Each structure stands twice: as C-alpha cells, then as structure tokens.
Amino acid sequence: MCGIVGYIGQKNCVPILIEGLKRLEYRGYDSAGLGVHTSNNIDVVKTKGKVATLEKAASEVKLKGKIGIGHTRWATHGEPNQVNAHPHSNDDFSISLIHNGIIENYAALKKGLIKKGYVFKSDTDSEVIVNLIDSFIKLNHTLFESVRSALNLVEGTYGIAVLYNKEPDKIIVARKGSPLVIGIGDGEHFIASDVNALITHTSQVVYLEDDEIAEIYADRFVARTITDEEAIKIVHEIDMSPEEITKGGYDHYMLKEIMEQPESIANSFRGRLLHEEGLVKLGGLVDIEDEFAESERIIITACGTSWHSGLVGEYMFEQFAEIPTEVDYASEFRYRNPIVRQTDSMLFISQSGETADTLAAMREAKRRGALCLGVCNVVGSSIARESHAGSYIHAGPEIGVASTKAFTSQLVVLALMSVFIGRKKHMSIIDGQKILKEMEKIPGKVEQILKLNDHIEAIAEKFVNANNFLYLGRGYNFPVALEGALKLKEISYIHAEGYPAAEMKHGPIALIDENMPVVFLAPQDSVYDKVISNIEEVKARKGKIIAVASENDDKIDSLVDYTIKIPETIRMLMPILNVIPLQLLAYHIAVKKGLDVDQPRNLAKSVTVE
Ligand code: AGP
Numbered sequence: 001m002c003g004i005v006g007y008i009g010q011k012n013c014v015p016i017l018i019e020g021l022k023r024l025e026y027r028g029y030d031s032a033g034l035g036v037h038t039s040n041n042i043d044v045v046k047t048k049g050k051v052a053t054l055e056k057a058a059s060e061v062k063l064k065g066k067i068g069i070g071h072t073r074w075a076t077h078g079e080p081n082q083v084n085a086h087p088h089s090n091d092d093f094s095i096s097l098i099h100n101g102i103i104e105n106y107a108a109l110k111k112g113l114i115k116k117g118y119v120f121k122s123d124t125d126s127e128v129i130v131n132l133i134d135s136f137i138k139l140n141h142t143l144f145e146s147v148r149s150a151l152n153l154v155e156g157t158y159g160i161a162v163l164y165n166k167e168p169d170k171i172i173v174a175r176k177g178s179p180l181v182i183g184i185g186d187g188e189h190f191i192a193s194d195v196n197a198l199i200t201h202t203s204q205v206v207y208l209e210d211d212e213i214a215e216i217y218a219d220r221f222v223a224r225t226i227t228d229e230e231a232i233k234i235v236h237e238i239d240m241s242p243e244e245i246t247k248g249g250y251d252h253y254m255l256k257e258i259m260e261q262p263e264s265i266a267n268s269f270r271g272r273l274l275h276e277e278g279l280v281k282l283g284g285l286v287d288i289e290d291e292f293a294e295s296e297r298i299i300i301t302a303c304g305t306s307w308h309s310g311l312v313g314e315y316m317f318e319q320f321a322e323i324p325t326e327v328d329y330a331s332e333f334r335y336r337n338p339i340v341r342q343t344d345s346m347l348f349i350s351q352s353g354e355t356a357d358t359l360a361a362m363r364e365a366k367r368r369g370a371l372c373l374g375v376c377n378v379v380g381s382s383i384a385r386e387s388h389a390g391s392y393i394h395a396g397p398e399i400g401v402a403s404t405k406a407f408t409s410q411l412v413v414l415a416l417m418s419v420f421i422g423r424k425k426h427m428s429i430i431d432g433q434k435i436l437k438e439m440e441k442i443p444g445k446v447e448q449i450l451k452l453n454d455h456i457e458a459i460a461e462k463f464v465n466a467n468n469f470l471y472l473g474r475g476y477n478f479p480v481a482l483e484g485a486l487k488l489k490e491i492s493y494i495h496a497e498g499y500p501a502a503e504m505k506h507g508p509i510a511l512i513d514e515n516m517p518v519v520f521l522a523p524q525d526s527v528y529d530k531v532i533s534n535i536e537e538v539k540a541r542k543g544k545i546i547a548v549a550s551e552n553d554d555k556i557d558s559l560v561d562y563t564i565k566i567p568e569t570i571r572m573l574m575p576i577l578n579v580i581p582l583q584l585l586a587y588h589i590a591v592k593k594g595l596d597v598d599q600p601r602n603l604a605k606s607v608t609v610e
Helices: 013-027 051-060 106-115 126-137 143-153 253-259 261-269 283-293 304-321 330-335 356-367 382-386 405-424 429-450 453-462 475-492 501-506 528-540 571-592
Strands: 003-008 031-037 042-048 067-073 095-100 158-164 171-176 181-184 189-192 204-207 212-216 221-225 297-302 325-329 344-350 371-376 389-392 468-473 495-500 517-522 544-550 562-566
Touching: 003 013, 003 095, 003 158, 003 171, 013 031, 013 051, 013 067, 013 189, 031 051, 031 095, 042 051, 042 095, 067 095, 067 158, 095 126, 106 126, 126 143, 126 158, 143 158, 143 171, 143 212, 171 189, 253 261, 253 571, 261 405, 261 429, 283 371, 283 389, 283 405, 297 304, 297 330, 297 356, 304 325, 304 344, 304 405, 304 475, 304 571, 325 330, 330 356, 344 356, 344 405, 356 371, 356 382, 371 382, 371 405, 382 389, 389 405, 405 429, 405 571, 429 562, 429 571, 453 562, 453 571, 468 475, 468 501, 468 528, 475 495, 475 517, 475 571, 495 501, 501 528, 517 528, 517 571, 528 544, 544 571, 562 571
Parallel strands: 297 325, 297 344, 344 371, 371 389, 468 495, 468 517, 517 544, 544 562
Antiparallel strands: 003 067, 003 189, 031 042, 031 067, 095 158, 158 171, 171 212, 181 189, 181 204, 212 221
C-alpha cells in the first residue's frame, strides 16, 4: 500500500524522489520520508502528513545528494506519525530502509533482536528488517549478503530499498508480494513501487519478481534470487505518456477519470469487435480459448469495486456463455478450502493487478489446477504476469483512489468475454452482432450522461448533510447499487448500503423515514414494474427518492423526488451507463463536504497487504 521510490545517478535525487512520491501518493499518504547519501552519512528527513510537507522540510534543511530513497506511508503497524514514517535506520544511522508490506513474524524477530541489545525507536514491523540487516553487517557481511540473510528470516510481504553509508555506490532492493520496478536511464537508475513514478524519466523498466534481490548502481544492476541464483531480467518498454497521469485541468483525478469514460470504454473494446461475424477477438485468450469455453464452471475472484464488476460478470456469463458462475471475495476464497476443479476457469479481476488477496487467491487456484485468467488494467502487474492468460482492460492509468473508469472498462471486457464464449457455443451470429453494435454505441451514450453533470451536482447539493443512503437495484443493476454505495462511502464518509431492491422488505425498509435518501436504479427493463412497486413502498414511508431512469420514462417523475434520465441500452450493458450518475453523485457530495476525494482517509489505491 505504501509507495517507494529511489534514484541513483548524477543528478540531485531530492526533486526526483519528491516528484515520484507525489505520483505514488495515492498508495498511501499518512506520512512520508527521504533517505539521501551525503558525504559520509545518510541524511533522513521524515514528516507526518502528505508529501508536500516532506518537500518543505527537505528544502528547509537543504537536503541534497545523488543517491536516495523515498517512501509515502499507509500505516499498518504503528500510528501515522514522524517516528513511524520511513526510512527506518539502525542504531548508528548507517543503514536506511524503506518497506512496503507486512512482516508477519516481526514480533518474534523483534524479541530476538531486543535480547541481543537492539533498541527499537518505532512501533513498525519494518524496523525489524533494518536491525536484522545490521546484525549481519556486524558479522562483516556485505550489504547485499546482509539483506539476503535478513530476508531469509522474514515471513510476510515486502518491497524494500536499502542504503548503507559504507557502500555509498548502490541501492539494494528486494521484493516478495509487494511490487517493485527498476527504471533504466542513461547512467542512472530509478526504483519505484509502480511505473507511474518513473515514466517522466524513462520508458525502459525491469520488474523484480518475488524472492528476487537486486544491487543497483548508477550504470548497471545485478539481480539474484533470495536463494542466491542468477535472476535473468527482461527489459520492458512502457507504453504510457506522462500526460496520462496528470489531472488534465480537472480539480481531481476522480473527476477526470469519470469524464474520460467515453474514451476509456472505447479503448477497452477497440480492435476487439468483429462486427461482420458477430465475434469478439481477445488476443490474450487465443492459447486457451477452447479450454475456457469448455469450462464447467467459472469462478470470479476479486476485491472491492472489481468484485462488483465480477458480480455483473456472473449475470453475463450465465446468460451468454451458459456456464455456471460464482463470485467470491478473494480474501474469503484464499482462506476457505475452496472446491476448485481442473475443469474450472477462474477470473481474477484487479485494476492494479497487485491486490494482495486477489494475487494470493490466484496462486492458490493455480496450485489447485484451475485455468487462471487475469482481467487487469496495469500492464505488467503481478496478476497479469502470473496468470495463465487474460485480457487487459486498457482503461489507462487510474490514480483516484475511488475506482471509476476501471469499473466500466472491466464491465466491457467481461461482456466481451461472455460473447467470446457464447459465440463458440450457442449464441447466434445475429445476437452476437446485436451486442457488438450496442457496445459500439456505449461511449456516445456515456457522453450524453456526462452532460448531466450540473443536474447531478444540483441533486448532490440537497444531500450533503445526509447521514445514510440506500442504493437499490435488481438483476444486472444490483451490483451497480453496491458500487454506488461504495463510491459514496469511500469518498464522502456517509454510511451507505446497496441492496437488491426486492430485499428491502426483508429488513432495510425499517430504516426508511423522511431522512433516508434512497437511490433507485430503475431502467425500463423486465423488472421495471417490480422496481416501481419498491419505489411506492419507499414513498409511502416518506423516503427521499433519487431515480436513475430511462430517458423516455415519463411515468417515474411523479413518483420520485429527483430523476436522472439516461439513454437505454441492452440489459447486459446497462450497468456501464447506470453507474456513471452514481459516480458523479458521490463525487459532488464529497466535494461539497470539502473532502479530499482523490485521497480519502484510511484508504489506499492498491491494497498490497491483506
Ligand atoms: C474502489 O473504489 C476501491 N478503492 C477498492 O475497493 C478497489 O476496487 C479494491 O481495493 C480492488 O482493487 P484492485 O482492482 O486494484 O484489485
């Protein structure tokens, strides 16, 4: 969850590290710090709060040097304060370490180190690693050897970078479970927890794999495994422009990403629709297409918003691919004894491709012999690399912590996958063509919905002081209700729940009074009349109703307090349109409450700890 950066070369590393940390701030933002090699020392500056505070502190002490590491933290062990911020140092400050991950056996290791006379300054698990390294340095091992030996004792996850003042020409990095990428420059190297922090400097990167450790110099790097075997690394070319990770004139990344959806959705299906044959081309599935189509069952595993798109995927796969489909939280899947058969295909949906639970669930499923497919946004991410096959969603970088455009692009790819299988089985060419034709119209319809921004903002104004919200939808729109509620919760801190509309009578109806806003997803589909009955039930109890309805629905206006009228499409694609007003509603409520929508409290973009 934390962000880590590093630089080694001829330039002053401080502005490079600060810029990198700002780009990674979405990974964590409760405290930040820098460690920089100066003449004979490593100077450390740490501050509580955001990277801007660190930048000020570093400039006040005129921090400067050609080799350095930086960290932005999302607290796991120990409260967010200056002492617990990274880098962590050993007793004489000769070693400096930044860490992203969780050391599970830290308590036992700490006890052992305390017995040896080590004194701990912070409450973090990370400080254990720096003191373990120190204990091997004291045995006259090199830094590389000491890091390797220390990591052999550690259980848990880590992406680390280490400096040592007696070996001032290198940075040691290592990875297990937390991402780490090395950027290759001209006589300089960069390190980061994701490529966003590097792309203004280089497009050439090397991904460190789990259990690898690398010694990075200005002009070269050497990678080995933790068991001391040679690690052969391939240089990848990153196809991403620095403009893609700016706010592009918007106040927030989240708003920019909402507004980008006509384009990001089109990118998700571009080149994949074969209209004439009513077929879908998914390059990443070519090698396994028959195995996938013949699966006896599909199990979708994901977290958060990606889990919601998985729920929509369940409806799609059952309706069009005619394969029984189950959806599981990755965190639950991995700790049950899940029944996974060799005839099952498993889909791992993850924007970041680094979510710890989803990655661990995939490794478990692989061990059990299932075909494992990744549906990821971040190219080269762990899930994308480790899955047997998969499809990228091509939404482009998503920086806002609240996922928006990744969700709609995931839905596009899941729809394409279901047609991909459906056409191999029972789906007619006519039905295939119809879906693809509708898919192509989606970006234009999204554009139409985005034009309702001012109207939705005016509705948001009325609910800034609400304490609770209910979101209700049926069928394909039930997961949209869950997603709308999640968006509101995470950025406005208003308690919100999503329910299948018909379930309301089984409990939540007790909550309804004149202070309860209820958002209904009420498109004119096969369950429209039933949703209208649910609306009547809420109205009878004086709930305040916002309805997302079809553009030509004249009946609904008299039943509800506010309507958001949107274009129609076929049922399977409705969630893509219906979620957009909910994203805007959550965004405007949070902005009007004066909250930081891009970096909501307690959250991190990519949850790389379990
Ligand atoms: C979404 O708004 C959340 N921030 C969160 O639920 C997210 O979707 C979840 O952590 C999964 O992330 P992933 O898609 O990168 O795996």
